[in-house]
Amino acid sequence: MAKVPDVTVMPRRLTWGKRLVRLNWHLEPNNTCFLLPVKIALNANLVLLPGDGIGPEIVTEAKRVLEKIAASFGHQFTFSSHLIGGIAIDSCGDPLPQATVDACKASDAVLLGAVGGPKWDDPSAKTRPEAGLLRIRKELGLFANLRPIRLFDELVDASPLKREIIEGTDILFFRELTGGIYFGESGRNGSGAEETAFQSMAYSVGEVERIVRLAAKAAQQRDNRLTSVDKANVLEPSRLWRQTAARVMAEEFPDVKFDVVLVDAMAMHLINRPRDFDVVVTGNLFGDILTDEASMLPGSLGMLPSASLGNGGPGLYEPIHGSAPDIAGKGIANPLATILAAAMLLRHSLSLTKEADAIEAAVGKVLADGLRTSDLARGAAAIGTKAMTDAVLNRLA
Ligand SMILES: NC(=O)C1=CN([C@@H]2O[C@H](COP(=O)(O)OP(=O)(O)OC[C@H]3O[C@@H](n4cnc5c(N)ncnc54)[C@H](O)[C@@H]3O)[C@@H](O)[C@H]2O)C=CC1
Numbered sequence: 001m002a003k004v005p006d007v008t009v010m011p012r013r014l015t016w017g018k019r020l021v022r023l024n025w026h027l028e029p030n031n032t033c034f035l036l037p038v039k040i041a042l043n044a045n046l047v048l049l050p051g052d053g054i055g056p057e058i059v060t061e062a063k064r065v066l067e068k069i070a071a072s073f074g075h076q077f078t079f080s081s082h083l084i085g086g087i088a089i090d091s092c093g094d095p096l097p098q099a100t101v102d103a104c105k106a107s108d109a110v111l112l113g114a115v116g117g118p119k120w121d122d123p124s125a126k127t128r129p130e131a132g133l134l135r136i137r138k139e140l141g142l143f144a145n146l147r148p149i150r151l152f153d154e155l156v157d158a159s160p161l162k163r164e165i166i167e168g169t170d171i172l173f174f175r176e177l178t179g180g181i182y183f184g185e186s187g188r189n190g191s192g193a194e195e196t197a198f199q200s201m202a203y204s205v206g207e208v209e210r211i212v213r214l215a216a217k218a219a220q221q222r223d224n225r226l227t228s229v230d231k232a233n234v235l236e237p238s239r240l241w242r243q244t245a246a247r248v249m250a251e252e253f254p255d256v257k258f259d260v261v262l263v264d265a266m267a268m269h270l271i272n273r274p275r276d277f278d279v280v281v282t283g284n285l286f287g288d289i290l291t292d293e294a295s296m297l298p299g300s301l302g303m304l305p306s307a308s309l310g311n312g313g314p315g316l317y318e319p320i321h322g323s324a325p326d327i328a329g330k331g332i333a334n335p336l337a338t339i340l341a342a343a344m345l346l347r348h349s350l351s352l353t354k355e356a357d358a359i360e361a362a363v364g365k366v367l368a369d370g371l372r373t374s375d376l377a378r379g380a381a382a383i384g385t386k387a388m389t390d391a392v393l394n395r396l397a
């Protein structure tokens with residue numbers, strides 16, 4: 001028998017799992033009376049990991065948007081902030097304290113700013129802020145990093161690329177996130193001119209299969225096209241990647257149009273013919289680099305959100321950009337990537353589609369009204385981080 005979530009009846013309220021159902025009395029013409037659900041609300045425990053540089057500035061703004069959504073739609077979101085990255089190294093010598101891991105694991109979803117900065121860049125330091133981010137992805141089993149490259153119509157002219165090349169671009173990247181070279185064995189040997197550093201790249205068949213399956217399923221919901229990107233002409237792990245991807249696609253997704261592209265050529269095609277791609281699946285390193293490149297299609301790194309998902313636990317949501325130390329503390333960072341990441345959190349972790357749509361629509365309206373942070377202004381008048389968020393809040397339905 002299907003498992004039914006616990007249902008607790010309360011006066012005019014009912015909780016069903018994490019959902020809170022508000023009820024109103026309904027009176028029939030024959031005077032029978034019953035309770036009718038009028039609104040489904042949600043209790044969610046959200047962890048914020050502001051991190052370093054502009055991280056705290058943009059997470060503060062995205063939290064304001066989530067608070068407004070909670071108030072408008074009748075949800076209850078509980079927020080708790082935890083340490084990650086450089087600030088965590090300064091506080092306790094560890095870029096990912098155990099308390100942060102525990103809080104993330106107990107949460108419904110995690111919203112992260114960014115980590116890193118020049119203060120922690122010493123190559124001989126024992127640890128780095130970025131190690132904290134890699135570890136939390138691994139701890140939560142977040143093997144799939146979804147990076148949508150969505151072009152807001154209003155921003156087509158903000159891109160350094162020509163309108164006729166980019167108009168209509170809509171790509172969804174699936175970047176493998178817990179394997180590959182970022183997690184390979186590394187070290188140094190020897191000294192002086194003989195000193196050698198190494199970092200190995202490995203992928204297993206299972207790691208490739210699970211990300212390719214997810215990407216193929218996403219393609220079936222979109223334009224039914226999947227491109228796998230690798231460097232199979234040189235790298236052994238890429239040859240295994242290509243072989244596995246081709247087999248999974250032939251055996252399980254014969255209806256999806258599938259092709260493979262070498263990563264160096266893909267870097268060029270993205271700029272030359274971005275409209276030709278629907279869903280792209282690739283490894284950790286290639287996905288990291290190609291999506292920063294792809295951020296120039298919508299015009300700024302400050303516009304691209306991402307969702308990191310695993311097998312059912314809490315998802316982690318973050319902008320794709322880093323901690324932008326060059327603009328940290330100036331109040332000018334673009335908060336929209338993080339606000340759009342909050343929309344992805346609502347959609348993917350809390351199944352709050354209407355709420356996610358409302359945020360994305362409000363961002364579209366702000367851009368349509370000509371408001372731009374300095375990364376998008378291209379010399380025209382720009383507004384700051386807080387003013388941009390105020391504008392989104394004012395346009396939230
Ligand atoms: N997910 C994360 O936490 C990531 C962290 N990093 C770390 O961030 C630090 C800085 O790295 P960078 O190479 O400078 O990359 P970055 O992504 O922080 O910045 C690159 C350029 O884009 C601009 N930019 C980025 N986000 C912006 C925003 N929201 N609004 C306006 N402009 C924005 C920056 O000002 C800078 O000019 C490094 O320590 C790096 O390791 C880098 C990438 C991802």
Ligand SMILES: CC(C)CC(=O)C(=O)O
Binds near residue numbers: 130133320
């Ligand atoms: C560990 C991160 C700093 C790697 C990165 O640049 C990213 O995930 O976008």
Ligand SMILES: [Mg+2]
Binds near residue numbers: 288289292320
């Ligand atoms: Mg990156």
